[in-house]
Structure formats: C-alpha cells, structure tokens
Amino acid sequence: MSTRLARGGRLIDRATAHEFTFNGKRMAGFAGDTLASALLANDQMLVGRSFKYHRPRGIVASGAEEPNALVNLGQGARLEPNQRTTTTELFPGLAAASQNHWPSLEFDVGVVNNAVARFLPAGFYYKTFLQPRAAWKHLFEPVIRASAGLGRAPTEADPDRYEQAYAHCDLLVVGGGIAGLQAALTAAGTGARVIVLEQTAHWGGRAPVDDVLIDEKPADHWVAATVAALSAMPNVTLRLRCMAAGVYDHGYVLAEERVADHTPGDGRPKKRLWRIRAAKVITATGAIERPLPFAGNDIPGVMLASAVRDYIVNWAVSPGDRVVIVTNNDDAYRTAIAVHRAGLTVPAVLDARTEADGDLVQEVRSLGIAVHLNRGIAKVKGGRRVSGVAVCAQAGEGAVLDEIACDAVAMSGGWSPVVHLWSHCGGKLIWDEAQAAFRPDPQRPPITHDGQAMVAAVGSANGLLQADEVLADAIRAAGGSGPAPKVHAPAEAAMVPVWMMPQGASAELRAKMWLDYQNDVKVADVQLAAREGYESVEHTKRYTTLGMATDQGKLSNINGLAVLAGSLNAPIPQVGTTTFRPPYTPVTLGALAGEARGEIFQPLRRTPMHDWHQAHGVYWEPVGLWRRPYCYTRPGESHADAVKREVVNARSHLGLLDASTLGKIVVKGPDAGRFLDMMYTNVMSSLPVGRCRYGLMCNENGFLMDDGVVARISDDTWLCHTTSGGADRIHAHMEDWLQCEWWDWQVYTANLTEQYAQIAVVGPSARKLLEKLGGMDVSKEALPFMHWAEGTLAGIPARAFRISFSGELSYEIAVPAGQGLAFWEACIAAGKEFGLMPYGTEALHVLRAEKGFIMIGDETDGTVIPQDLNLGWAVSKKKADFIGKRGQERTFLASPDRWKLVGLETLDGSVLPDGAIAPAPGMNANGQRNTQGRVTSTYYSPTLKKGIAMGLVHRGPDRMGEVLEFPKIWGGVVKARIVDPVFYDKAGEKQDV
Amino acid sequence: MLILECPYCGVKAEETELSPGHEAHLKRFGPGSSDEQFESYMFARKNPKGVHFERWRHTYGCGKWFLAARCTATLEVFGTYPAQTSEPPADIVAKIKARRPNWEGVK
Amino acid sequence: MSEAASALGNASFEGFATIREIGPMGMIALRAKHDLPQLSAALTAVLGLGLPERRRILTRGEVRVGWMSPDELLIVLPYGDVAATVAALTQALAGVHMLVADVSDARCIFRIEGEKAAQVLMKLCPVDFAMLAPDELRRTRTAQVPAAFWAEQGGYTLVAFRSVAAYVMGLLTHSAQPGSELFPG
Numbered sequence A: 001m002s003t004r005l006a007r008g009g010r011l012i013d014r015a016t017a018h019e020f021t022f023n024g025k026r027m028a029g030f031a032g033d034t035l036a037s038a039l040l041a042n043d044q045m046l047v048g049r050s051f052k053y054h055r056p057r058g059i060v061a062s063g064a065e066e067p068n069a070l071v072n073l074g075q076g077a078r079l080e081p082n083q084r085t086t087t088t089e090l091f092p093g094l095a096a097a098s099q100n101h102w103p104s105l106e107f108d109v110g111v112v113n114n115a116v117a118r119f120l121p122a123g124f125y126y127k128t129f130l131q132p133r134a135a136w137k138h139l140f141e142p143v144i145r146a147s148a149g150l151g152r153a154p155t156e157a158d159p160d161r162y163e164q165a166y167a168h169c170d171l172l173v174v175g176g177g178i179a180g181l182q183a184a185l186t187a188a189g190t191g192a193r194v195i196v197l198e199q200t201a202h203w204g205g206r207a208p209v210d211d212v213l214i215d216e217k218p219a220d221h222w223v224a225a226t227v228a229a230l231s232a233m234p235n236v237t238l239r240l241r242c243m244a245a246g247v248y249d250h251g252y253v254l255a256e257e258r259v260a261d262h263t264p265g266d267g268r269p270k271k272r273l274w275r276i277r278a279a280k281v282i283t284a285t286g287a288i289e290r291p292l293p294f295a296g297n298d299i300p301g302v303m304l305a306s307a308v309r310d311y312i313v314n315w316a317v318s319p320g321d322r323v324v325i326v327t328n329n330d331d332a333y334r335t336a337i338a339v340h341r342a343g344l345t346v347p348a349v350l351d352a353r354t355e356a357d358g359d360l361v362q363e364v365r366s367l368g369i370a371v372h373l374n375r376g377i378a379k380v381k382g383g384r385r386v387s388g389v390a391v392c393a394q395a396g397e398g399a400v401l402d403e404i405a406c407d408a409v410a411m412s413g414g415w416s417p418v419v420h421l422w423s424h425c426g427g428k429l430i431w432d433e434a435q436a437a438f439r440p441d442p443q444r445p446p447i448t449h450d451g452q453a454m455v456a457a458v459g460s461a462n463g464l465l466q467a468d469e470v471l472a473d474a475i476r477a478a479g480g481s482g483p484a485p486k487v488h489a490p491a492e493a494a495m496v497p498v499w500m501m502p503q504g505a506s507a508e509l510r511a512k513m514w515l516d517y518q519n520d521v522k523v524a525d526v527q528l529a530a531r532e533g534y535e536s537v538e539h540t541k542r543y544t545t546l547g548m549a550t551d552q553g554k555l556s557n558i559n560g561l562a563v564l565a566g567s568l569n570a571p572i573p574q575v576g577t578t579t580f581r582p583p584y585t586p587v588t589l590g591a592l593a594g595e596a597r598g599e600i601f602q603p604l605r606r607t608p609m610h611d612w613h614q615a616h617g618v619y620w621e622p623v624g625l626w627r628r629p630y631c632y633t634r635p636g637e638s639h640a641d642a643v644k645r646e647v648v649n650a651r652s653h654l655g656l657l658d659a660s661t662l663g664k665i666v667v668k669g670p671d672a673g674r675f676l677d678m679m680y681t682n683v684m685s686s687l688p689v690g691r692c693r694y695g696l697m698c699n700e701n702g703f704l705m706d707d708g709v710v711a712r713i714s715d716d717t718w719l720c721h722t723t724s725g726g727a728d729r730i731h732a733h734m735e736d737w738l739q740c741e742w743w744d745w746q747v748y749t750a751n752l753t754e755q756y757a758q759i760a761v762v763g764p765s766a767r768k769l770l771e772k773l774g775g776m777d778v779s780k781e782a783l784p785f786m787h788w789a790e791g792t793l794a795g796i797p798a799r800a801f802r803i804s805f806s807g808e809l810s811y812e813i814a815v816p817a818g819q820g821l822a823f824w825e826a827c828i829a830a831g832k833e834f835g836l837m838p839y840g841t842e843a844l845h846v847l848r849a850e851k852g853f854i855m856i857g858d859e860t861d862g863t864v865i866p867q868d869l870n871l872g873w874a875v876s877k878k879k880a881d882f883i884g885k886r887g888q889e890r891t892f893l894a895s896p897d898r899w900k901l902v903g904l905e906t907l908d909g910s911v912l913p914d915g916a917i918a919p920a921p922g923m924n925a926n927g928q929r930n931t932q933g934r935v936t937s938t939y940y941s942p943t944l945k946k947g948i949a950m951g952l953v954h955r956g957p958d959r960m961g962e963v964l965e966f967p968k969i970w971g972g973v974v975k976a977r978i979v980d981p982v983f984y985d986k987a988g989e990k991q992d993v
Numbered sequence B: 001m002l003i004l005e006c007p008y009c010g011v012k013a014e015e016t017e018l019s020p021g022h023e024a025h026l027k028r029f030g031p032g033s034s035d036e037q038f039e040s041y042m043f044a045r046k047n048p049k050g051v052h053f054e055r056w057r058h059t060y061g062c063g064k065w066f067l068a069a070r071c072t073a074t075l076e077v078f079g080t081y082p083a084q085t086s087e088p089p090a091d092i093v094a095k096i097k098a099r100r101p102n103w104e105g106v107k
Numbered sequence C: 001m002s003e004a005a006s007a008l009g010n011a012s013f014e015g016f017a018t019i020r021e022i023g024p025m026g027m028i029a030l031r032a033k034h035d036l037p038q039l040s041a042a043l044t045a046v047l048g049l050g051l052p053e054r055r056r057i058l059t060r061g062e063v064r065v066g067w068m069s070p071d072e073l074l075i076v077l078p079y080g081d082v083a084a085t086v087a088a089l090t091q092a093l094a095g096v097h098m099l100v101a102d103v104s105d106a107r108c109i110f111r112i113e114g115e116k117a118a119q120v121l122m123k124l125c126p127v128d129f130a131m132l133a134p135d136e137l138r139r140t141r142t143a144q145v146p147a148a149f150w151a152e153q154g155g156y157t158l159v160a161f162r163s164v165a166a167y168v169m170g171l172l173t174h175s176a177q178p179g180s181e182l183f184p185g
Ligand SMILES: [Zn+2]
Pocket: B006, B007, B008, B009, B010, B011, B058, B061, B062, B063, B064
C-alpha cells in the first residue's frame, strides 16, 4: 500500500492539515501536497480508468507529464474536468471525483472492452467505419459515444474571473530549476529585463530531489540564495505557478498563471493569461523520464522511477513497502537509494544493461541492495494493484526466471528533453545516440524578426542530463562568461536504449505493453500499424491515437516512435517526430477568453439616447456593434403591433428616430471635390454649398458598398453620411486611397460620427415641432427639401438636414452628442401635442420599403451594382473615372441580362418569405433548379395593409405585371406580381412640402 | 504574432494593433485599361514563399498605412517604410539581397 | 441651453486603483502637416504651446497638445473653451490646407489613479510600459477598442470613443478589482 512516511517531505507543512474528498470519501493531506501526493498518502493508488479499455489506472508521474491521474475537480459551477492531480495543489475542502467509469471506479462496466481488446485494434474506428454503414450508425457509434470522453463538462456558468496581461522583456526564462535560475541570474547581471516562469509552486526543479550538491551544499541552499538574489533585482520578475503554453512568432509567448486555482473563491482571478513579448527565450524546461515497455506496465503501482523518489523526498509519501526498480540507466539508482533511505525495501534492481558500475550503482550495491544485470520484467502481476513481477532476461523472449513480490515498480527508460517550446515555432531537433533522445539542434533554432535565434535551450532541456554540465550551459546561453558554481554529481555510465522488454517478447506480451496509457495504445498496436503500411509517424499517430490524449504523448511519443522505427527497420531520426503544437499542457478556456465575457464580452456601442430607449420599452436590434431600437413596445403589445403603430403614426402624425449611428465623415481641402468625385459614382464637386445629395459608393470591382447623403458645408468642405455601422469602414476606405494612391492630393478627413447625436423628425407635423422648439427658420422657403442649415433648436446648437428616408416631411437634426439626450427629451415633451411617437429600425425599414428606397445589405450583397437597383441615374456617365467605373465596364456587369430590382406584390396580400427564391424552368449543371429571382426585403405594409416586397429578378423591369411563384420552406408557393418598387407616393409630394 | 515598426509613429506595434492590406506596389488600372490589365490589377497576386512586399495599416495607432518587406516563410522582417512610394527603397532592397542572395529582386 | 453631459455621468470605481470617468472635456482634432511653417506659430499664438515631438504631449495648465500622427494633433482643453479655440485656430491658419474639428463630444475620458494604475492598463493594452517616455501619448488598443493614454500626476488619462464608454468602464473596473494586482506587495 501507499502511505505517508513519518519523517521528511521537503514541500509539505505537517502543521497545516487539509481535508479533502475523493469520490465523496473524506481524506486528509498537508499544505504543500499535490492532490496526487495526498491521494497516495491515503493509499488511493487507483484514480481512474483508461479511455478505450477502461483499465484501472494509477498515478504514474509526479508532474505535468501525468497521463492517468485526471479527475473531475470541484463541484457545481466550479466543476472542471480532466484536471491533473499531479499538478493540482491541495487546498482545504477540495473535492475530486474520478472519471471514465460507470457505475463506480472499482467496478466499471466498460472494462468489458478490456476483455474484447483484441477486437479493438489500432485503427478500430477507421476500420469499423468501413464496415457495413448501418453497424456504425446503430451499433458501434452509440456505444462508443456513451463511453467516450473523459471528464464531465460543467452545466453551470463559471463563477470565477479570468484576466489577461501583457509583459515585455529582453529575456524570458521558462523553467525555474537550477538551469533556469542560473540563466536568469547571468542575464539579469547585464541589466537585461528578465522574466522567469516556473509551472510548479516551487523553485529548484529536480536538483534538490536528486541530491545534487552546489558549492558543497545541497542544491536547496543554492536555489534559495539565487531566488533571493533575483527577487532583489528590479529588472527581474519571478513568477511561480505559471506555465509557458506556447512560443509563437517574433518572441510572442503565452503563459497561464494559476493565480487562485488553489484558493478558490478568494476573489482573485482564478487564472491569468500572460501575453509576453520576449526579445529572446531560454527554455530550461528539463526532461521527462520515459516508461519502459513491458507487459503490465500500466497496472497501478507501476510508476516512473523519478516520480517514486519525488513522492518520497518532496511529500514523504511511500508508493509501496517493496519497490522493484527496473531500468536501463544509472539515474534510477537514485530511486533505490531514496527508497532505502526512507526505510522501505528494494527487493531488487533489474538493470537491462549487461554492465553497470557507475558511482550510483556502486552505492546501491554497498547498501546491500540486489542488482541484477541483463534482467527485465516479463510481466507485472496484479489487477488493480501491483502484487509482484516476473523476472526475465532482457536478451531473451520472456521466460520467467524468478518472481519477486512487491507493491510498486519504479521504471526508467531514460530521459527525453522537453523540446516542446523549442519546437513550437520551427526549432529543429537532432537525435542524440548516447541518450537515445531528441534534443534541440543549436544550428537550426526558431528564428525571430531579425533572422536571429529566438529560443535557446539550456540544461536538461538541451540534452545535458548530468547536473555538473547544466550550470555552465545556462551561463553560456545567457551570454555570460564567468565560471559556473561547482556542482558535485556522481559519475554516471551510459544508458542503453530499451524499446521493448524483453527484447524478443512474444505477441502476447507485446499486446500488454502500454505506450500511451490514457488512449490505450500498446506496442502491438504500433507494430500492427507498421505492418498495415503506416510509415509516416504523423499517420501512425492518428491511426493508433498514440500521443493524442490530453497529455499529448509526453510519456509515449519517443517509445512509440522507436517501436515504429523498429518495425520499419529504419533509424529513429529517419522516422522523425510528430509536430509539437501549443499548448504545452491544456489551458483553461476561461483564461483565453480573459475579461471578454458578460457585459464586456464585446464592445457594445451606445448612442447618447441609449438609456432613454432602455427606459421606454425598447426592443433592441444589434447593428454591427451598435444597439438600435427595433421598436418600442407598450404594455400588452407585440413587436409586430408596435411596428405597425410606429409606421402609421409617422405617416399620420409625427415620428422620432435615433439616427445617431449614421456615419458622419468630414472631407476638406482644395482637392476634396475631386476626391469625392472618385469616391462616389455621382458628381459631388458640383454640389452647391447648403445642399444635400444622395450618393453611392462602389468598390473597385464596381459593386455597391455604401450609400448616404452628402452635404456641402463650405467651399472646401463636405460632410459625408454613411450607413449605420459603415462609418469606420468607409473612413478607412477613404484614407486608404488618400494615403496610398493619391498622396499628393490635398484632402483631410475626420470621422465625426460620434460627435453628433442625429435625430430624425419625421411626419406631417415635423415642421410644427421644430418651430415649437424654436431657434431657426425651418420653413420650406428657408430650408427646402435636400438643403441643410445651421442654427439652434431648443437652445442647442444644431444642423438641420432636409432629407427623407421615409417619404414624409422630414428633418434630420444633428446636435453635439453631449446634448443629444436633452434634445431628444425636448422633442418628446414638445411633440406630445402633435402625437409624437419614437420609432425604431423596423418601422424605418417599412417606411423606406413602401417608398422603394434600397438598403445596403438588404438589396446589396457585394455582387450588386447600382444599375441593378435602377440607380443608374446616380452613376455619372460624364466622369472619366471613379472607383468602380472600370469594374462596371466588364461585359457581364454591363450586360442587360441581369437580375434587377422590382417590387413584388403578393396576389393574396400575404407577406413573402424573406430571401425566397423564384425557380425557373430546367436544371443547372449541378442538377439544381434554375432560378430567376429572389426576395431582398419583405414587410407587411400598415399603410397599404398588405405584404410588399422588393426583389432582384432576371430582367425584372422588363417583366412588369408578370406573376412569379416563390416556394415556401414548409411547402406550397406564394404568387407575387412584378410591380414598380415604389408603393407609396410615387410622385414624392409628401416629402417636399 | 508579428511585430512591425510603424515608420510614421515609431511604435513597434504587435499584429493586433495592425490591419493587413495584402500586396503592396500594385499599379491601379482604371477606365481605358484592357481586360487583362484590369484582371491583373484586381486579382493576380504574387503570393510568394519568401520575400514579399505588403501593406499594413496602423489601425489602433496613428491610422497610417505603411509597407513592409517580409519573408513569408520565416517571418523575417527586412524593413518597413511609408506607403507614399511606388517601389521599395534602395536600403531595404540592399538588406534583402544581403540576407537572401538568391532573391530574384523586385518584379 | 442645456449642459453637455459626459457619457457616463462621471462614474467611478475604487479598486486597487481608482477609476473615474471625467469630462465633458474639450478636445479638438487638428489635421495639418507638421512641417507647415504656420502651424507652430499658430499653436503658440492660440494655445501658448509649441508643436509636440513625435508621440509626445505638451502641457500648459489645463491645455495639452498631443502628437496623434504625422498630420494630426489632439488638443485637450476645458470644454467651454472649444468654440473660441476652434475659431482662433481657423483664423490663425487661414489660407493653409488644414482641418480643425471639435471632437469633444465624440470621446470619453477616464482617469486611472493610484500607485498601481499602470497595472490596470497592462491588462488591457499591448504596450511596454517600462519603455514609455514620461510625456508620451500612446495610441493603442484597450482590449477590443482603440484608445489613447498618457501619464499624468498620480496615474494615467485615457481617451476612447464615446459610444464605448460603458465598455471601457467595464474593462477598467474588471482590471482594477482588489486582489488582482499583477505585482502584489
Ligand atoms: Zn503608427
């Protein structure tokens, strides 16, 4: 059994006990525990089930590489699936539950998959998919879907806060072990701005666990002194619990800081995403130990040798009373020493090598521990827990020579440098024969904006696994030259790669040798894939799912690759690695979203009258990022009823519209007229001062992109109105041409959209209202249709434009935004006697559709030219050039054979479905029905008391009176007659009074 | 995520402060041009793997368009310069030639 | 005549820094080539301030002139002085190619105050604060919207567009929450 040792534990505080629960069972741990160490201290070795076969899974590792020990953490709204127990810090009241089992962890129905494992081989999903289709859909898929997925997703909104922050530095050091700390110290000494990130809650990395002596003292001393020195430097920022997730172009690094992960509900942000810009990055990310592939290496109690000593040294947790060590290198002997020192038994060290006489080996022998060479594990015995191992010759086929009773196995297959961050942005790897590992190739680093190396790997991450080489490497990489502190590390003999144990293992054994614990990929699966013709490692990965689990193959990749290479009789470097992609370990979606949720999910643009609308029954419509009133409902009124009322009232009495969202761009300068003649299809230079003109804007392709009324303010100044939401785009479009094409033209623009509140006063009583507000002459004589004037209204400086988008007598009044609400309220108060009602965008649409006015975005979709909309009158024939002129000359646009704007009147008075399409006889080349027109705008007209619509119809204006059939989505057709699009006041008498 | 120095305001802007504007130094063909010229102006883009001249706007800064010479494969930036020029400046061309001896030059 | 109102009625929030919406504040956009000989003289005559260097903002009492782009300046001044200043600048620059526009109502303006004020902005703006000059006017992005800010006694002043004032207030409030300091202690 696993238990807490009576003494030791460099990271725990025995004076502070924390209670927690696992699957509802109450347990206790100490401050400084990880959830994994606390579970082991409570003899909870079994923590989950594997993904495919639902095999019992125990804790294998002690850090970010853990593939098995994932839990549902927290409850209710704070539930988080797939949380790694080895990186989860214990806190009081923590509640964890195991995953991927039903009905319970101890008894799991899904384990039947295990019994039929030979029917679930590599590529099972792909192969099954090819079998009778019906079998997939009705038999396999439902079962697989029900049992798939590890954790449960929370069903409530996350109550925690997240944020992001930007940081800049000359050097970012990733990893707070002795390599990272030394690199930081060296660089900081030159005055460089340095940031150091460490993913765990502690500085020092492996060195303190591995008995490294620095300057004759245990590494802990040097670590503490170095951290103290760095903390005192103003140019250094140290950050614990901060995982560098990815390295991107030009020194951009994303890192996730676990700010309050271990103190939930304390008001601090749970996590913070750092967006770091580093001139240079040093990865001191260490190395990860590899498992050994032997039969039963997935049984709970089989752990990495380094993890076994981490649990003993850091957390005073014994993984078992009798620990068999199995290794191909000297480093694992440290575990034998640690187990022995803890007062536990090492029945044997099984060393796959034929020779072993390094310092550590000799020390182990001197402790009286049996060391057996050329030995391996034939098979681990036990079900939910290791009970012993069968010993065999590594050189043989697995004949059992001996059996050793034990309750834990510490395995070491050698070490793989953590090259993820080096590789994210293109750093290349070389194969290190001596360590049987890929390490960064210093000749081919990822490069940054100036073509220079962006990342340097140091220490174990650079393939230097002996502590005495690490500090000198760190000093070199950080640009230092001084001598490194003296490091004492025992001399280690060479490791010998072991990709299968024993080397001649039978098929039966190979089918029980796990490579990927979480996704259940075994040696036999990779070999099968190779036999089936998978030669590319990227293909094999996807076919077998090797390395595709949440741990992304941190333990399995190299072993799997070696097995594949062995099967293909190819050298490992020739087979190559899969691509390393961010994030290094999973990043919470909340941290990626940062502050962008709830009220500040995105910028919501408000007009100065926003709060008034809100207080008066508004129903909002999003228009770009703006919110505009769609209509104002009265108690008991539907939206449709409100729209009808607003339309009728504007036509019969007086309506008020918040038009502040219209773009307002001032264009000024000696060349402004010439410039606007290029921007608009019609002529703007000839517009007299004091007058307004409706204008169309096309893109260079000739297609309509915007429209609006242009007012000539003075001799050299024009004011261009754009569509709502179009202001920024059109302003940028103007600036683009001014800056990049006609940079010698003397024109300045200014986007004054938000400077003004704009209020449309619409209806037969519009003039009476303005006269009542008083301050300027708004009579027909003083301010005729399509003119503008400046003055004051209700004591507020105002510009009045006599323009109409409704067909009624109408003024648009622009006032400073800061007085917009005051002006609006003055209108509301003064308008009472005239029956004034505010109206929203839907009434605006109905009013304009009754008049046959087009709307950008309804009648246009980026493929429509002005001529299609019968707006040829607004396209100058005289101008030599304007943006879009050449585009419109192309034959297919100049052809009369196009879909053109018409009105559509249903025969039964109903409202046509929006977007409905009129089919034409025959089929096109794709076997689809031909079409001859579509509905672009469709409304119920309260004025005409029937459905009206506009649409684009093939040669439409030539087909007046013809009846088209528009199929409805749910069957049936609506018949509509092609008519003039102007349904109301064709002569335009009402607006010009 | 790129960093490009705006030649107008001198800010080393990150990509989120900028808007991309595709290939630089296009010659506009308006009325009177042939269909081939117009097609080439509107649609034919070099899209090279390697040295590329492109337009960027310092949208969240000074609002100005500028041009950048950049390697699309390695993201190395050879320089940025104002948009009011019809061809890349000589110093940037020289720098590209130094860094990319096999570069075929401005076409 | 009604009083001009700021976008948020001078809302405020006390976190690890103090956030205050201030204003209404007078603001004038002046577009002109900075090497225009008349420009510097006009600024001196009308405002008592010269032409700011690239990305700098000059201050004299309640009046500021900031460099926005190679052909744009931002003048910040008391709201009530705008009309007269626009007229004076227009007159002083008569006959030259330029554009003067009152943009006071198009903007919102915030103060972020306290020793840790920079930490609020470091969460929202991709800016290297250590490299900012003391009198630098920095135009950038605040989360998803454009903004400009400069350091002033005891904190920063930030200008954004009026329509997104509530969004910016939300950002600043979120970022100044007590306990969320980037550099505790
Ligand atoms: Zn700029």
